[in-house]
Amino acid sequence: MGQVSHTAIPGPGAGNSGWEIVLSEGDTVVGRLRFRLCPVCHTGRIQDIWVNDDWQRRGLGREAMHTLLTASPGYRWTTTRQTWQGNAFFAAIAQETQTPLSAQGPLCLHLRGWWSRLAHRLVGHQ
Template sequence: MDRQVSFERVFPALPAGRQAVSVLDAGHRLVGCLEYQVCHVCRIGYVANIAVASHWQGQGLGRDVLHTALAPCGGYTWSTSRQSSEGRRFFAAMEEETDVAFPAGGVQCSHMTS
């Protein structure tokens, strides 16, 4: 399978509003997406959802979008929404790779929920 993809970012409307990184295939069809929030005041990040189309899984797209979110947030504390069994394996691998913990059911700060 040809791994020609592009990334498209959506930035938050609020200071700690929801952001997204979408993965588009060569035909500009959505094949993956990471929805997350970052509060620079509290130095925390929250992964609300990450998904990659089944026929694109195993090619590093989830890894790439998560690294995109983490890049400007060095030293931040991260958490995720509830995790599926696949999500637990993914986040365990990412924790080992990045030295960032991704506990499930994490807490969002007041800046993220207002």
């Protein structure tokens, strides 16, 4: 198994806020970190991270997270709900980088879906 490269690209169907860091060896995708950014509020949401089973335990997820956090200094991050493995991974990254990565944190209004934004307005929290 050779050199793995990573590339940040806009995510499919996610509008301007959705991005992916794709980990690949040649033409083969071996991992992916999907996230959303709000440059207005300086918040980010990690949607998911995936690394092919054959490539796990090599630091690729860690490398993708470091790439993301280095490229977006000063952002406040949340994650989606995770499995126990995901919780352990994000807890380790949070401790290593001194960056809180909570699944409990609120999303900024810009990163919410249209239904959530509408409900938020209807209850008077503009």
